[in-house]
Amino acid sequence: MFERIPKEGPTFTKWFDNILEKAELYDYGRYPVKGCGIWLPYGFKMRQLVLNFMRNLLNTSSHEEILMPLLIPEDLLSKEKEHIEGFRGEVYWVTKGGDENLDVKLALRPTSETVISLYESFWLKSYKQLPRKYYQIASIFRYETKATRPMIRVREVTTFKEAHTVHESYKDAERQVLEAINIYRKFFDELGIPYIISKRPDWDKFAGALYTIAFDTVMPDGRTLQIGTVHNLGQNFTKVFEVRIQLADETIDYAWQTSYGISERVIAALVSVHGDDLGLILPPKFAPIQVIIIPIPAKELWDKILEMTRKVCNELRSHGIRADVDDRIEFSPGYKFYDWELKGVPLRIEIGSKEVKTGTVTLADRLERKRKQIAVDNIVKQVKVELEKIEEKIKERAKEWFKAKRFRARNISEAQKMLKKIKGIVELPWCGKEECGYKFEEILEAKVLGSPLPTLEEVKVENLKCPICGDKALTIVRLAKQY
Amino acid sequence: MFERIPKEGPTFTKWFDNILEKAELYDYGRYPVKGCGIWLPYGFKMRQLVLNFMRNLLNTSSHEEILMPLLIPEDLLSKEKEHIEGFRGEVYWVTKGGDENLDVKLALRPTSETVISLYESFWLKSYKQLPRKYYQIASIFRYETKATRPMIRVREVTTFKEAHTVHESYKDAERQVLEAINIYRKFFDELGIPYIISKRPDWDKFAGALYTIAFDTVMPDGRTLQIGTVHNLGQNFTKVFEVRIQLADETIDYAWQTSYGISERVIAALVSVHGDDLGLILPPKFAPIQVIIIPIPAKELWDKILEMTRKVCNELRSHGIRADVDDRIEFSPGYKFYDWELKGVPLRIEIGSKEVKTGTVTLADRLERKRKQIAVDNIVKQVKVELEKIEEKIKERAKEWFKAKRFRARNISEAQKMLKKIKGIVELPWCGKEECGYKFEEILEAKVLGSPLPTLEEVKVENLKCPICGDKALTIVRLAKQY
Numbered sequence: 001m002f003e004r005i006p007k008e009g010p011t012f013t014k015w016f017d018n019i020l021e022k023a024e025l026y027d028y029g030r031y032p033v034k035g036c037g038i039w040l041p042y043g044f045k046m047r048q049l050v051l052n053f054m055r056n057l058l059n060t061s062s063h064e065e066i067l068m069p070l071l072i073p074e075d076l077l078s079k080e081k082e083h084i085e086g087f088r089g090e091v092y093w094v095t096k097g098g099d100e101n102l103d104v105k106l107a108l109r110p111t112s113e114t115v116i117s118l119y120e121s122f123w124l125k126s127y128k129q130l131p132r133k134y135y136q137i138a139s140i141f142r143y144e145t146k147a148t149r150p151m152i153r154v155r156e157v158t159t160f161k162e163a164h165t166v167h168e169s170y171k172d173a174e175r176q177v178l179e180a181i182n183i184y185r186k187f188f189d190e191l192g193i194p195y196i197i198s199k200r201p202d203w204d205k206f207a208g209a210l211y212t213i214a215f216d217t218v219m220p221d222g223r224t225l226q227i228g229t230v231h232n233l234g235q236n237f238t239k240v241f242e243v244r245i246q247l248a249d250e251t252i253d254y255a256w257q258t259s260y261g262i263s264e265r266v267i268a269a270l271v272s273v274h275g276d277d278l279g280l281i282l283p284p285k286f287a288p289i290q291v292i293i294i295p296i297p298a299k300e301l302w303d304k305i306l307e308m309t310r311k312v313c314n315e316l317r318s319h320g321i322r323a324d325v326d327d328r329i330e331f332s333p334g335y336k337f338y339d340w341e342l343k344g345v346p347l348r349i350e351i352g353s354k355e356v357k358t359g360t361v362t363l364a365d366r367l368e369r370k371r372k373q374i375a376v377d378n379i380v381k382q383v384k385v386e387l388e389k390i391e392e393k394i395k396e397r398a399k400e401w402f403k404a405k406r407f408r409a410r411n412i413s414e415a416q417k418m419l420k421k422i423k424g425i426v427e428l429p430w431c432g433k434e435e436c437g438y439k440f441e442e443i444l445e446a447k448v449l450g451s452p453l454p455t456l457e458e459v460k461v462e463n464l465k466c467p468i469c470g471d472k473a474l475t476i477v478r479l480a481k482q483y
Numbered sequence: 484m485f486e487r488i489p490k491e492g493p494t495f496t497k498w499f500d501n502i503l504e505k506a507e508l509y510d511y512g513r514y515p516v517k518g519c520g521i522w523l524p525y526g527f528k529m530r531q532l533v534l535n536f537m538r539n540l541l542n543t544s545s546h547e548e549i550l551m552p553l554l555i556p557e558d559l560l561s562k563e564k565e566h567i568e569g570f571r572g573e574v575y576w577v578t579k580g581g582d583e584n585l586d587v588k589l590a591l592r593p594t595s596e597t598v599i600s601l602y603e604s605f606w607l608k609s610y611k612q613l614p615r616k617y618y619q620i621a622s623i624f625r626y627e628t629k630a631t632r633p634m635i636r637v638r639e640v641t642t643f644k645e646a647h648t649v650h651e652s653y654k655d656a657e658r659q660v661l662e663a664i665n666i667y668r669k670f671f672d673e674l675g676i677p678y679i680i681s682k683r684p685d686w687d688k689f690a691g692a693l694y695t696i697a698f699d700t701v702m703p704d705g706r707t708l709q710i711g712t713v714h715n716l717g718q719n720f721t722k723v724f725e726v727r728i729q730l731a732d733e734t735i736d737y738a739w740q741t742s743y744g745i746s747e748r749v750i751a752a753l754v755s756v757h758g759d760d761l762g763l764i765l766p767p768k769f770a771p772i773q774v775i776i777i778p779i780p781a782k783e784l785w786d787k788i789l790e791m792t793r794k795v796c797n798e799l800r801s802h803g804i805r806a807d808v809d810d811r812i813e814f815s816p817g818y819k820f821y822d823w824e825l826k827g828v829p830l831r832i833e834i835g836s837k838e839v840k841t842g843t844v845t846l847a848d849r850l851e852r853k854r855k856q857i858a859v860d861n862i863v864k865q866v867k868v869e870l871e872k873i874e875e876k877i878k879e880r881a882k883e884w885f886k887a888k889r890f891r892a893r894n895i896s897e898a899q900k901m902l903k904k905i906k907g908i909v910e911l912p913w914c915g916k917e918e919c920g921y922k923f924e925e926i927l928e929a930k931v932l933g934s935p936l937p938t939l940e941e942v943k944v945e946n947l948k949c950p951i952c953g954d955k956a957l958t959i960v961r962l963a964k965q966y
Binding site for chain 2: 097
């Protein structure tokens with residue numbers, strides 16, 4: 001039986017592991033390789049809905065889907081020096097084929113900047129071919145030495161969407177960074193996952209990038225989760241991979257690149273942000289089943305009840321609603337209610353002899369768990385209205401919750417108090433110096449997420465001082481306990 | 484410029500490599516790891532259309548999509564003895580993580596029978612849960628020591644669709660083998676890829692299976708290509724992985740399994756079977772672009788020409804036809820014709836000043852390369868009719884060609900002559916003994932594909948003798964030069 005565990009607070013990780021298993025999303029922890037799991041049918045469908053939405057956003061903004069090799073020879077991965085330094089410690093190496101030792105060690109890709117840059121050096125010759133925007137959705141591997149967590153910190157990241165773009169100037173690459181940010185905003189907004197966008201501090205940028213912009217959300221225990229990153233790569237990779245482009249003025253220059261990625265952490269956030277102690281609550285757009293119809297056993301009219309459930313199901317399906325009937329005879333209605341609540345199905349319809357007699361159905365929503373009778377004649381319209389309402393409410397609720405998890409402190413002791421009490425993200429004035437950044441981390445026992453992007457948010461720091469060194473504050477620094 | 488290479492006969496592999504590159508399907512041979520390539524945007528779209536059709540066939544026959552871990556620990560892969568013996572020579576091994584040596588070597592999955600069997604031992608307890616049918620689409624790896632060929636013999640098989648099913652009895656598993664065969668038939672029929680279904684000889688079955696059924700097609704050089712396999716695994720894996728099931732009579736028994744797979748060889752066959760010396764010819768259902776519209780430059784009416792191309796494109800799209808306009812100004816119409824013919828787009832529409840004046844468009848089909856005028860008013864209907872016609876003709880043509888590549892010989896010398904002259908698949912009477920099978924291979928310098936399935940085909944061998952030993956023939960043996 002399902003163990004009811006409070007989602008918020010210190011029991012969150014236990015809640016999370018339990019939900020993944022009980023809602024049959026992802027089987028983790030039983031496989032003999034640490035940090036690897038299996039997507040179960042229900043979880044796979046949810047993942048597919050999320051990915052298809054992402055594909056749609058990318059395809060309609062001129063991104064082209066490709067699929068690159070998984071194996072990267074050591075010398076290829078090592079060409080860009082900062083890049084390999086950043087990844088060296090967490091690369092898996094293939095050293096044998098059959099019984100033979102390989103001449104060259106092969107890395108399981110930790111990311112594909114090196115591979116795409118090699119190909120770009122073959123493909124791209126002229127500014128006329130630019131911009132080009134590629135992406136792939138595939139597995140990447142990280143030999144994590146930290147404690148692994150399902151979907152959140154895994155060794156096989158099975159759902160890595162990485163985009164790679166090429167441009168003729170720095171300015172164009174900058175524009176692309178903004179386009180990527182806007183795509184991710186739309187993506188997370190639609191998922192109802194609240195976020196904060198920060199420019200990561202220099203010491204925490206992607207290995208090989210000029211700078212990194214990150215999306216962070218807050219999990220139910222108050223820790224932040226990085227759910228998306230956008231990198232301006234400058235010419236760092238194009239120089240070592242010789243991606244040289246003829247420009248409009250006929251001079252030759254190295255091309256400019258960006259890259260941006262998301263992973264199954266998005267699914268982890270979707271699960272965690274919206275769920276409650278009873279299980280998942282899925283936004284209808286990403287629910288594999290939007291309406292579950294349950295026939296209520298009765299001594300009389302059983303045939304009619306079954307007939308009506310099927311009719312309602314077909315009616316809803318024919319209008320594009322993902323409906324299903326649960327007619328398993330071995331389980332009671334109560335068990336079924338509980339099972340589909342656990343799986344986060346937004347709407348439940350009950351049909352019994354009362355409903356058959358009165359030409360109504362009983363409609364229950366997952367979010368507020370309220371029931372009401374509605375006329376069966378009007379069912380499609382009513383269901384659509386209810387699904388929209390639920391979606392709105394889910395998003396609104398998540399936004400409200402997130403708002404309360406983000407706060408501004410005037411000084412260190414206030415920040416300490418709030419981090420302890422409210423958890424979440426604290427913001428402080430900052431002079432911008434790296435050494436003060438480290439001090440913040442040390443004193444607050446938290447990680448620097450970075451600073452707001454002035455192009456996206458207005459940062460008011462006049463008359464404020466960095467609480468570490470006392471110098472004039474130039475920006476805001478954000479800190480949180482991080483996953 | 485495109486080098487025109489004859490598709491049929493000994494130049495086929497050159498034609499194939501050239502097409503993959505020039506039609507921008509798959510970039511192969513430039514990557515520093517042998518046997519690995521990259522799917523380019525156009526090829527990726529084609530692959531997606533093929534995979535989505537397969538998904539549809541599987542989902543509508545109660546198969547559930549999942550995603551399993553790529554890394555398999557050595558002891559897990561080695562549990563079923565025949566299985567590991569068959570794969571040992573071609574497994575890639577991960578032995579290092581960062582700078583550390585791993586305690587246990589990890590294989591890159593060559594296939595996933597061992598992984599799914601482990602999970603099935605966790606998940607499945609009762610016959611009430613059966614049958615279960617899982618599948619995944621993912622990369623598998625084979626350290627091929629033979630010469631690699633793009634899509635045909637690669638080290639990273641990027642498009643492996645593997646299905647795994649579980650049953651309560653041998654009979655149910657047998658039924659599943661037939662269901663799988665029927666699914667693959669529908670699949671290849673729709674792709675217009677002709678095939679022959681054979682039961683592989685015992686010495687060539689899947690490592691760990693009771694027996695293997697294979698689909699083979701014939702490539703333009705006369706060699707056969709295995710494009711799909713279906714295995715009855717019996718209880719070989721369930722016994723070593725302890726997949727024990729309570730049956731209806733309350734006894735406990737090991738479950739029964741089947742597995743079946745296809746790979747990107749399907750795409751290789753799609754390209755090779757239908758193409759001609761000028762490039763690809765795609766069945767409309769699997770063409771990323773079904774209709775390409777090309778505005779023909781003119782001194783007068785240029786604006787109207789462009790307007791009409793866009794209008795026609797939108798009209799077609801609004802009726803679900805994948806249409807596109809090629810309005811690149813840097814290329815001549817002639818170059819564009821040639822480019823889209825190379826890419827196999829089934830229909831081309833030309834719109835110039837003549838067309839604007841007369842309210843017509845010029846329609847050209849890729850298969851017969853004939854042009855005709857049609858009224859623009861009726862364009863959607865006309866295009867749909869033409870697409871259907873092309874599809875029919877492509878399939879018919881492939882069938883006819885294949886028929887001529889398969890022949891029955893009465894004796895060895897006839898078989899030798901025909902294999903030399905016509906190439907393709909030769910059939911001979913066979914006593915069924917393994918030693919005679921090997922003799923056939925030796926004498927004919929060809930591989931035994933196997934024998935027909937009596938349940939699918941009537942095999943008439945009365946009064947026939949095995950040409951090797953002179954014993955009574957019990958079946959037919961098929962031989963061919965194989966990829």
